[in-house]
Amino acid sequence: MWTLIQIELFKIFRRPRTYIAFAAIAALIGVVQLGLKIDGQAYVSFMMRDISSSISVEGKILNGYQVCYIVLQALLVHVPLLISLVAADMISGEANMGTLRIMLTKPISRTQFLLAKFIATVIYTLLLLVWLAIMALFVNMLIFGTDDLFLLKSQYVVLLKKDDVFWRYVCAFGFAALAMTTVAALGFFLSLFAENSIGPIIATMSVIIFFTILSTLSSIPLFNAIKPYLFTTHMIGWKEFFDIKVNDANEAIVGTIQNPGKIVQSSIVLVLHIIGFITAGIFVFRKKDVLS
Amino acid sequence: MRISIIILFVCSCAISYGQDMTALVMKVKAKLDQVNDYEAEGKMKTDVAFIKAPIGKVRVFYKKPNKFRLKKDGGISLLPKGGVSVNMNSIFTTSEFVALAAGEAMVNGVNTKIVKLLPTNENSDIVLTTMYIDEPNLLIRKSVITTKENGTYTIEMNYGKFAQYGLPDKVVFNFNTKDYYLPKGITLEFDDANEKPAEAEKLKNRKGKVEITYSNYVINKGIPDAVFK
Amino acid sequence: MILNVTGLSKQFNHITAVQDLSFSVAEGDVYGFLGQNGAGKSTTIRMLLTLIRPSAGHIEIFGKDLATHRNEILAQIGGVIEKPDVYKYLSAYENLEVFARLSGVKLSRQELMGQLERVGLAHRAKDRVKTFSQGMKQRLGLAIALVHDPKLIILDEPTNGLDPQGIADIRNLILHLSRDLKKTVIVSSHLLGEIEQVATRVLIIDKGRKIVEGHATELFDPAQTIVELETFDNDFAFQQLQNSNWSARLQSRRDSAVLIKLDRAQIPQFHRDLINMNIQVLALRPRHSLEDYFLQVTSGKQHVDTYSN
Numbered sequence: 001m002w003t004l005i006q007i008e009l010f011k012i013f014r015r016p017r018t019y020i021a022f023a024a025i026a027a028l029i030g031v032v033q034l035g036l037k038i039d040g041q042a043y044v045s046f047m048m049r050d051i052s053s054s055i056s057v058e059g060k061i062l063n064g065y066q067v068c069y070i071v072l073q074a075l076l077v078h079v080p081l082l083i084s085l086v087a088a089d090m091i092s093g094e095a096n097m098g099t100l101r102i103m104l105t106k107p108i109s110r111t112q113f114l115l116a117k118f119i120a121t122v123i124y125t126l127l128l129l130v131w132l133a134i135m136a137l138f139v140n141m142l143i144f145g146t147d148d149l150f151l152l153k154s155q156y157v158v159l160l161k162k163d164d165v166f167w168r169y170v171c172a173f174g175f176a177a178l179a180m181t182t183v184a185a186l187g188f189f190l191s192l193f194a195e196n197s198i199g200p201i202i203a204t205m206s207v208i209i210f211f212t213i214l215s216t217l218s219s220i221p222l223f224n225a226i227k228p229y230l231f232t233t234h235m236i237g238w239k240e241f242f243d244i245k246v247n248d249a250n251e252a253i254v255g256t257i258q259n260p261g262k263i264v265q266s267s268i269v270l271v272l273h274i275i276g277f278i279t280a281g282i283f284v285f286r287k288k289d290v291l292s
Numbered sequence: 293m294r295i296s297i298i299i300l301f302v303c304s305c306a307i308s309y310g311q312d313m314t315a316l317v318m319k320v321k322a323k324l325d326q327v328n329d330y331e332a333e334g335k336m337k338t339d340v341a342f343i344k345a346p347i348g349k350v351r352v353f354y355k356k357p358n359k360f361r362l363k364k365d366g367g368i369s370l371l372p373k374g375g376v377s378v379n380m381n382s383i384f385t386t387s388e389f390v391a392l393a394a395g396e397a398m399v400n401g402v403n404t405k406i407v408k409l410l411p412t413n414e415n416s417d418i419v420l421t422t423m424y425i426d427e428p429n430l431l432i433r434k435s436v437i438t439t440k441e442n443g444t445y446t447i448e449m450n451y452g453k454f455a456q457y458g459l460p461d462k463v464v465f466n467f468n469t470k471d472y473y474l475p476k477g478i479t480l481e482f483d484d485a486n487e488k489p490a491e492a493e494k495l496k497n498r499k500g501k502v503e504i505t506y507s508n509y510v511i512n513k514g515i516p517d518a519v520f521k
Numbered sequence: 522m523i524l525n526v527t528g529l530s531k532q533f534n535h536i537t538a539v540q541d542l543s544f545s546v547a548e549g550d551v552y553g554f555l556g557q558n559g560a561g562k563s564t565t566i567r568m569l570l571t572l573i574r575p576s577a578g579h580i581e582i583f584g585k586d587l588a589t590h591r592n593e594i595l596a597q598i599g600g601v602i603e604k605p606d607v608y609k610y611l612s613a614y615e616n617l618e619v620f621a622r623l624s625g626v627k628l629s630r631q632e633l634m635g636q637l638e639r640v641g642l643a644h645r646a647k648d649r650v651k652t653f654s655q656g657m658k659q660r661l662g663l664a665i666a667l668v669h670d671p672k673l674i675i676l677d678e679p680t681n682g683l684d685p686q687g688i689a690d691i692r693n694l695i696l697h698l699s700r701d702l703k704k705t706v707i708v709s710s711h712l713l714g715e716i717e718q719v720a721t722r723v724l725i726i727d728k729g730r731k732i733v734e735g736h737a738t739e740l741f742d743p744a745q746t747i748v749e750l751e752t753f754d755n756d757f758a759f760q761q762l763q764n765s766n767w768s769a770r771l772q773s774r775r776d777s778a779v780l781i782k783l784d785r786a787q788i789p790q791f792h793r794d795l796i797n798m799n800i801q802v803l804a805l806r807p808r809h810s811l812e813d814y815f816l817q818v819t820s821g822k823q824h825v826d827t828y829s830n
Contacts, residue, residue: 098606
């Protein structure tokens, strides 16, 4: 099994396509960094325009933690698209190239083959997130320094102490890994059904975009009712790590999370999705006639 | 129109009580005037429904006549607009006011004289200040300030070690907050359909409170103006 | 027998690709698998390699059930299915190494280079396959199929898309595998010419059914000829022949003709007997090569019965 995973990883990282996602993340974050470095104050005042009438905020708002949050908020919507680029190609790409049929005449069970490929996809996803963390968190901590993290939520603002932020990012990246693995599992699952990679890539992206739109259309009761069942709703669960509990005196309690239950719930939903996609994938794949 | 009514009302009170409290107020002012400047360390607790912030260490700087600055060491500070930036001392920057007696009241178990201060200057932001003065100690225990811009707020003060300078150990500002809401589109959140009603109700509370507990004052050691920039 | 197939069938939705196919391959055979495009060759070969699940039937390879001993069996099979596709973004060497490891063998650098040397690709070992010609890819594909030294080699249309030289190379390779390395080879083609020159046994299928299976020497032997008999009433002719002492030589009965295998010397006697049996002969055509045989047989609409030896 380990040999199989090694081979799959070797194949993934020998392909130019693999590096598109890494380059895209570096480029996007680079642009954001440059923009904020040059014109950060303007961004801050733009961000604050709605609350500056009621609260005066003093201090270094635009620090590394803040920039990381801005980047994650913007990027975690797009990273799934980058992941689907590789995940949705895992089986369909091989079918397209004609290598799938050679792979499957080797003395490896299809379940093993599929699991090895999926694990390799997950490793790729995790590496992409590590890269994202390096670029979005560590590089920004270097460029912009660290300070308290001030966040605007739709109904309230949150101020997190400098020392109370880093662990939240560690958790958030962990959660994002889960969310992105779900995306990878979806792309991977869809890639079983096609003999070219474009179809499943577009299908994966479409599903995510479509579900995300449904998730945001909360004002329509029908959509509101189905929202808890959409995995995209749970994918932004990482934000929950940046909400803090308050005591009776409305004073934030350092080191707490407002709604840990929600995170657990979202994690369970995502894990179930992953298991569901992979189990269904194995079921389909074991019965599949390879005609490519 | 409203202001004139209040003035009229206050004047009528003044007439009915007929007692000019200017002397008492001036005595309090004289006590506060011993302090040319101070730097204080304290802990600030912000209790505003829509602000979730931990207790933060703050440094407060004051310099006569009306320079006041609240700083947080390195971090970010959130202050509701209005309330806290107004210092007691600034009320006394001019002597252009009319002070009228309005009875007596107990504040935190201390018997106080109620004094209504009316600025005579038309341009003053403060419309009316009601002070609860602890006459034997010459300390302001509580004041209710009505401003043109920032509404009405209450400041309660507790005294301890620095009572001789008229500086409080603990100040509690009570004020009304404005509504806060950002569209989800801006915050990139999905709606929480299952948000607890109690939580939502709590967020509608428009009473805000900021508590500063001072631990140490450094008085009359001189503070550069740059601090207030 | 190294391979035994019994009652193999495959349905895709409503289309029957392979129906009730039975054949067996002995050790050392070069087993030619003939049929026109769409006859079911590829489906059958894919079933042998577990790419397609049979709808019915039983496949036994190396004396073991393929369904239950899949990995064990596949470890000893090397296959090239249609064009030998490999990872274009990997070099020839990397491709060979990847597939060797997937086949469960770990070869040294020297051994891998030796394998590439054998197919004449050693000098291009480090180049990405993207830059290779079709013939080079074909040779790499063969190197991959043989890298784990399999007992049984299955080649599906190995000459598709090759130039005459490439076709000759494949032919020589098959002969080399069989004669020198004593491998068993199953090779499919829709071109008789290829099979004729290498196969020891031949199976011809059409529309998913077996038409004939036999030793190539017999099928191709000039002394033995398939004779196509066309009469006014083929049913009658078939019946008469079945009841005669020619019955053992009957091959098949089709709408247009009855096929019978005869020694050339027997043809005059056969002719006389036909007249005696009151069979009204329209034509009696001997067929000298499998090519005609193949074309004739596979273009027929149906067959009722099949005899094979």
